[in-house]
Amino acid sequence: MAAFTFTASSLFCSRITEPLTLISSKSPSMLNFKRTPVIKISCDYSCLEVKDVHYRPPGTQINLLNGVSFSLPEKSFGLIFGQSGSGKTTLLQLLAGLSKPTSGSIFIQRYTDDGKPTQSPKSLVPERVGIVFQFPERYFVADNVLDEVTFGWPRQRGGPQLKEHLALNLQRAFNWVGLNGISLDKDPHSLSGGYKRRLALAIQLKAQVPDLLILDEPLAGLDWKARADVVKLLKHLKKELTILVVSHDLKELEELVDQSWRMEMGGFLREEQLVV
Numbered sequence: 157m158a159a160f161t162f163t164a165s166s167l168f169c170s171r172i173t174e175p176l177t178l179i180s181s182k183s184p185s186m187l188n189f190k191r192t193p194v195i196k197i198s199c200d201y202s203c204l205e206v207k208d209v210h211y212r213p214p215g216t217q218i219n220l221l222n223g224v225s226f227s228l229p230e231k232s233f234g235l236i237f238g239q240s241g242s243g244k245t246t247l248l249q250l251l252a253g254l255s256k257p258t259s260g261s262i263f264i265q266r267y268t269d270d271g272k273p274t275q276s277p278k279s280l281v282p283e284r285v286g287i288v289f290q291f292p293e294r295y296f297v298a299d300n301v302l303d304e305v306t307f308g309w310p311r312q313r314g315g316p317q318l319k320e321h322l323a324l325n326l327q328r329a330f331n332w333v334g335l336n337g338i339s340l341d342k343d344p345h346s347l348s349g350g351y352k353r354r355l356a357l358a359i360q361l362k363a364q365v366p367d368l369l370i371l372d373e374p375l376a377g378l379d380w381k382a383r384a385d386v387v388k389l390l391k392h393l394k395k396e397l398t399i400l401v402v403s404h405d406l407k408e409l410e411e412l413v414d415q416s417w418r419m420e421m422g423g424f425l426r427e428e429q430l431v432v
């Protein structure tokens with residue numbers, strides 16, 4: 157049978173790199189193959205790279221982050237945990253572009269499947285980062301779901317093409333977070349805890365697929381049912397997105413986590429597997 161080994165990065169985007177053997181129910185002679193077809197699915201992938209980041213707020217003498225380095229491959233789920241006051245939120249703020257590192261770098265690097273960089277790194281720009289803060293529902297401003305989710309969109313300017321593009325993106329965001337059945341007239345504050353978090357996520361996903369989605373304590377303040385609902389949703393979203401979470405809820409998130417780090421007091425980040 158014919159043996160194929162080829163790169164299918166344009167067709168598949170997963171990090172499967174093992175050779176796959178396709179087995180046909182038809183006999184080799186019927187297929188006119190001489191050898192078992194072997195397809196190596198190989199795929200370039202990108203990684204969020206944080207290298208030796210230090211952060212000292214302007215006008216202070218103390219570093220809140222000290223030499224923070226880590227990598228997070230695309231479509232994986234990273235978790236940062238650690239004591240209150242250790243610097244977790246400070247790190248998320250740098251990743252979201254809300255403040256700038258004093259030194260060090262934050263960028264996206266593409267690699268071949270055997271780990272070689274394929275091109276120059278590109279900066280992680282704030283416009284390509286989604287961030288959902290703790291208790292996002294506290295920041296809802298509109299009195300219906302449609303106005304909440306389209307807040308800030310151009311009303312007058314922009315032709316039909318732009319509008320169609322925005323509508324399609326919004327539809328995708330609603331599908332991803334499972335909000336398609338919801339009435340758009342509803343007051344966002346009247347939604348259940350889990351649905352409020354879904355709406356907060358849709359707002360972050362409505363414009364684009366972000367390079368990084370950051371969630372600060374996504375389960376905080378929810379009852380057990382809503383917590384289970386959000387965990388299920390995150391499990392679904394991690395198939396599409398690169399997600400970095402800061403949380404104390406290690407047990408509930410454990411099943412989602414691909415990589416985890418402990419932030420130690422003084423802003424030192426160490427890789428540490430979850431043992432819960």
Ligand SMILES: Nc1ncnc2c1ncn2[C@@H]1O[C@H](COP(=O)(O)OP(=O)(O)OP(=O)(O)O)[C@@H](O)[C@H]1O
Nearest residue numbers: 213216220238239240241242243244245246247419
């Ligand atoms: N602008 C600032 N100037 C000086 N100190 C600051 C500033 N911002 C935060 N801090 C201090 O930096 C430390 C880290 O704060 P940060 O909010 O990042 O911790 P955290 O790990 O997210 O805590 P928590 O789990 O309670 O949210 C805290 O001691 C905080 O008081």
